Amino acid sequence: MPFEHSGEIDASTHDSLYRIRHSLAHVLAQAVLEIREGATLGFGPPISDGFYYDFVLPEPITEADFPELERQMRRILKKGQRFYHEELPKDEALARIDEMGEPYKREYAEELCEKNGIDALSFYRNGPFVDMCEGPHVDTTKEIPRDAFKLRSVAGAYWRGDSRNTMMTRIYAWAFEDKTALDAHVEAYELALERDHKKLGRELDIYTIDNEIGRGLPLWLPNGTVIRDELEKLACELEFIDGYQRVATPHIAKQDLFYRTGHLPYYADDMYPPMELVEETEHGETVKEAYVLRPMNCPHHHKIFASSLRSYRELPLRLAEYGHVYRFEDSGAVGGLLRVRGMCMNDAHIYCTEDQIADEFRNVIALYDRAYSILGLKDYSLRLSCWDPEDPQGKNKYVDEPEAWEASQAILRKILDELDLDYVEAKGEAAFYGPKIDVQFPTVTGREESVSTVQLDFAIPKRLDLKYIGPDGEEHVPYCIHRAPFSTHERFVAFLIEHFGGAFPTWLAPIQVRVLTVSEQFDAYAQQIVNELRSDFVRAELGSMSDTVSKKIREGTMRKIPNLLIVGEREVETNEVTLRRYGVRAQTTLPFATFKEKLRENIDSRALEFVL
Numbered sequence: 001m002p003f004e005h006s007g008e009i010d011a012s013t014h015d016s017l018y019r020i021r022h023s024l025a026h027v028l029a030q031a032v033l034e035i036r037e038g039a040t041l042g043f044g045p046p047i048s049d050g051f052y053y054d055f056v057l058p059e060p061i062t063e064a065d066f067p068e069l070e071r072q073m074r075r076i077l078k079k080g081q082r083f084y085h086e087e088l089p090k091d092e093a094l095a096r097i098d099e100m101g102e103p104y105k106r107e108y109a110e111e112l113c114e115k116n117g118i119d120a121l122s123f124y125r126n127g128p129f130v131d132m133c134e135g136p137h138v139d140t141t142k143e144i145p146r147d148a149f150k151l152r153s154v155a156g157a158y159w160r161g162d163s164r165n166t167m168m169t170r171i172y173a174w175a176f177e178d179k180t181a182l183d184a185h186v187e188a189y190e191l192a193l194e195r196d197h198k199k200l201g202r203e204l205d206i207y208t209i210d211n212e213i214g215r216g217l218p219l220w221l222p223n224g225t226v227i228r229d230e231l232e233k234l235a236c237e238l239e240f241i242d243g244y245q246r247v248a249t250p251h252i253a254k255q256d257l258f259y260r261t262g263h264l265p266y267y268a269d270d271m272y273p274p275m276e277l278v279e280e281t282e283h284g285e286t287v288k289e290a291y292v293l294r295p296m297n298c299p300h301h302h303k304i305f306a307s308s309l310r311s312y313r314e315l316p317l318r319l320a321e322y323g324h325v326y327r328f329e330d331s332g333a334v335g336g337l338l339r340v341r342g343m344c345m346n347d348a349h350i351y352c353t354e355d356q357i358a359d360e361f362r363n364v365i366a367l368y369d370r371a372y373s374i375l376g377l378k379d380y381s382l383r384l385s386c387w388d389p390e391d392p393q394g395k396n397k398y399v400d401e402p403e404a405w406e407a408s409q410a411i412l413r414k415i416l417d418e419l420d421l422d423y424v425e426a427k428g429e430a431a432f433y434g435p436k437i438d439v440q441f442p443t444v445t446g447r448e449e450s451v452s453t454v455q456l457d458f459a460i461p462k463r464l465d466l467k468y469i470g471p472d473g474e475e476h477v478p479y480c481i482h483r484a485p486f487s488t489h490e491r492f493v494a495f496l497i498e499h500f501g502g503a504f505p506t507w508l509a510p511i512q513v514r515v516l517t518v519s520e521q522f523d524a525y526a527q528q529i530v531n532e533l534r535s536d537f538v539r540a541e542l543g544s545m546s547d548t549v550s551k552k553i554r555e556g557t558m559r560k561i562p563n564l565l566i567v568g569e570r571e572v573e574t575n576e577v578t579l580r581r582y583g584v585r586a587q588t589t590l591p592f593a594t595f596k597e598k599l600r601e602n603i604d605s606r607a608l609e610f611v612l
């Protein structure tokens, strides 16, 4: 049983990297004690990309101390200190910890002995440093590469994660098997920081979160709203071509509906608590009813399906809506646009017969492919998410219809095979009402993220008593396909911010053109250009008046505006503009009329690049 480590990674994976990270934590502690005599120790476990150690310090350590600390650590590594293991009976062990002067270790050791009935404790010594710890370690510090670790940051952390306890100083470090792996990791980390949607979302004025509105409820600023509108417009067009019909539905519904669909009671933790309403009927009776904020749009669409007697001739019926839903994410998890409590989903539900499932799925997958290629998202992969018949919790997690599960999974497998698409199967990842195909994207930092899904639902239409009259004149239950290629605005815009690093293609960019003048005397011409572009529905604006042109260019570049137009004397005389594209060094001067025409073409074709 690991007793020193606070569980970030599985201590049973005692591979060599684990030993290196673990041993480096001891080396860091030794170095800290050298530069901060009298420091006391908390925990110092390995983590997924290195390790950390917690200290109570007589005098603070900041990142400015890192070079000195790292030098000290390298010196220790060079010495080739051997790790000695020692196991002491409880009393001797506690006396040893007292001798070490480590009150936090003492508290933890006592607790271990009392709660877990341990009667001996394990210690490791390397050089002058002794730590209560279960290991494992390298044999000597010589085995640890001296150029494959790097101190990362300092943070405050409460002893044992409890805010009633002492605040300690946590020093984080990266550590890898060699320098190449370390460099690659640091580079990916820095790229992720730079492209982080929370950072860029703030810098580019895309969204904000206000405490008086509530956690996880982003407010979309004008720039972010442009991106949403453009995505929504694209989705509407693609869906229109594929025969979808738009609907609009309210954000709330009676709680009972969600009991009928089977979302409640299982989904209760993920929903805002119900609103209890007391109303008087026309007969003067008092009725109590509970309403909920909907966590999904499906039941509302199902009710539209049920609003008239349907014939097989109306199928497939494809109902689409960018619909708002609310999910009560755990407060610890809420943050940025990726973990929110209110979101707007690129939703649609396709009602069809069993014979139509394959065609509809093929069309949906083709629509996903068109949508993603417009955005330049190529390297996605598919995952067929199935139920897990062996899951002991299965009865609560999945509709209990084994045959329907196998049959619908077989349909999806066959479609994927026929389309010759690569996919992996994942057991236990299905929705509770049916299997799904998840679309997985690699992120800029190499993580894989499930961005959207297509689901085949064989269960809920039956529960809600949906039916259509078949060619045989009998009632039949339709299948339902749930799909959302652009996921939610929140999730998808976060993904796109990171994908484009905030530098959106012109058609998607909040500001498409900013016009800058070399001096104030050309402002009238610049304003005329802005007006002409705006009357052609181009999001154009005038750059600030008073700055120097180089400052204006810098500012426009920081805002990642795709097209900066610079106008001066020559441009005014010849009716030209000088174009400076984001990320392109060379400027091009061309007639304004030509620019306007090419720009229109570029926007209309939703091109990723602007080729003149």
Ligand SMILES: [Zn+2]
Pocket (backbone or CB within 6 Å): 004, 022, 023, 026, 124, 131, 132, 133, 134, 135
């Ligand atoms: Zn250790």
Ligand SMILES: [Zn+2]
Pocket (backbone or CB within 6 Å): 296, 297, 298, 349, 482, 483
């Ligand atoms: Zn749905």
